[in-house]
Amino acid sequence: MGFILAAVGSAVGLGNIWRFPFQAGAEGGAAFLFVYLGFIALIGFPAILVEFVIGRRTKRNPVGALKELGGDRWKYVGGIFVVTGFVLLSYYSVVAGWFFQYFITGLFEGYTATTPEELGAAFGAASSGTSALLAHAAFMIAVTGIIVAGIRSGIEIAVKVMVPGILFILLGLAAYGAFAIPEASQAYAYYLQPDFSVIAENWQTLLPAAAGQAFFTLSLGMGVMITYASYLGEDRNLAEDAAVIVSLDTFIAVLVGFVVFPFIFQAGADPTEVGPDAIFVSLAQAFATIPGGRLLGVVFFGMVVIAALSSAISILEMLASYLIDEFKWERPKAAAAAGLAVFVLGIPVTIDLVFLDLFDGLADSVLLVLGALLVVLFVGWVIPEDGLDELTTGVENIGSLGSIWLWAVRIPIAIVLVISLYLGATGYLEFLADDFLGWLNG
Numbered sequence: 001m002g003f004i005l006a007a008v009g010s011a012v013g014l015g016n017i018w019r020f021p022f023q024a025g026a027e028g029g030a031a032f033l034f035v036y037l038g039f040i041a042l043i044g045f046p047a048i049l050v051e052f053v054i055g056r057r058t059k060r061n062p063v064g065a066l067k068e069l070g071g072d073r074w075k076y077v078g079g080i081f082v083v084t085g086f087v088l089l090s091y092y093s094v095v096a097g098w099f100f101q102y103f104i105t106g107l108f109e110g111y112t113a114t115t116p117e118e119l120g121a122a123f124g125a126a127s128s129g130t131s132a133l134l135a136h137a138a139f140m141i142a143v144t145g146i147i148v149a150g151i152r153s154g155i156e157i158a159v160k161v162m163v164p165g166i167l168f169i170l171l172g173l174a175a176y177g178a179f180a181i182p183e184a185s186q187a188y189a190y191y192l193q194p195d196f197s198v199i200a201e202n203w204q205t206l207l208p209a210a211a212g213q214a215f216f217t218l219s220l221g222m223g224v225m226i227t228y229a230s231y232l233g234e235d236r237n238l239a240e241d242a243a244v245i246v247s248l249d250t251f252i253a254v255l256v257g258f259v260v261f262p263f264i265f266q267a268g269a270d271p272t273e274v275g276p277d278a279i280f281v282s283l284a285q286a287f288a289t290i291p292g293g294r295l296l297g298v299v300f301f302g303m304v305v306i307a308a309l310s311s312a313i314s315i316l317e318m319l320a321s322y323l324i325d326e327f328k329w330e331r332p333k334a335a336a337a338a339g340l341a342v343f344v345l346g347i348p349v350t351i352d353l354v355f356l357d358l359f360d361g362l363a364d365s366v367l368l369v370l371g372a373l374l375v376v377l378f379v380g381w382v383i384p385e386d387g388l389d390e391l392t393t394g395v396e397n398i399g400s401l402g403s404i405w406l407w408a409v410r411i412p413i414a415i416v417l418v419i420s421l422y423l424g425a426t427g428y429l430e431f432l433a434d435d436f437l438g439w440l441n442g
């Protein structure tokens, strides 16, 4: 039970609540949702099992695990995980700081902005400058403190409160949208009715976007699930545990869409133009208009900060355990050094949002997909017998499902990931050449 709670704590976070709605909006709503759900079921689920089998087989951190099973050169894959972790956590913490500020606003002032201009100004104030920097610092201090102290039971309690709490508020807001927002039906049409000709036309952007979002939200591609599964008993059925984690995580993300899109349509905004401000703008508006909104808002934003903490902890734990194992540092020193490095790396994001695109694009479109591809190839081709044996440990009878999983991992999944990585990397290079160079040149 502790394992499921920790894994859910890692998976459920800003990926579901902040990143999913604006990815879905920007990539065409239903077209994205359709490709994303397909990706989660056909690739995300088998891929989480890949990390689980490595972790439980070796009971070690990702670097040690890959080295033990595959020999010395596989430890460099662990090096990729570490780079990904630093980059991802640096902006993750900044965005968590935005939620923290909305929580503070609700606590001391309440939510008053209702027009697009006011909502935009409030987001601008929270997302850059001194307050963004301070909130980023506060978040990293909290994450580092928890890793130094090594508090495990706290996380389990937090997850037990936070997940039902978030679900409850989201369901309430979704119901409010359905009954009280006249534009809701347009919103649902945008979110739920895929146009297959659009999918066929845009698959080259939909596929890498769905891949990146799927790995981000399931905490895959950087060894976090390897680490967590290393604490797992032989009696657990890995596929069952994975199914629980994947369904819960996906349910929460999809539900966020049901909340955010009605508000976006009500405000008359163009859903394809939404960005990282989508959840803030739509929910701040909701909490300003709904009766009892202030209290709901404080509770909701507070719980999202806890959800972000339980995800960030899983990343910093991976980074710290690498420093502990590889350089034989003491735990407090390792955690503090990693936490400080992450904080410094995140500072540019508090100055200009172009750095959010720079870091998120690198981590999400390139590094996570690369990491996931490498572990998929590793289990599929380097240690297939170990992999299959571990998958079936603790299971009474899964018939041919095990070998179907192995063959899916070996060929079709590996191919889709190669294509996703190629498209994601070329898209990122285009961003660098156009947007980022353009920004540098003023």
Ligand code: PHE
Binding pocket: 010, 011, 012, 013, 014, 015, 016, 088, 215, 216, 217, 218, 219, 220, 222, 224, 311, 312, 314, 315
């Ligand atoms: N899955 C987390 C979220 O959705 C983020 C995360 C990514 C955590 C990768 C660990 C590793 O917020």
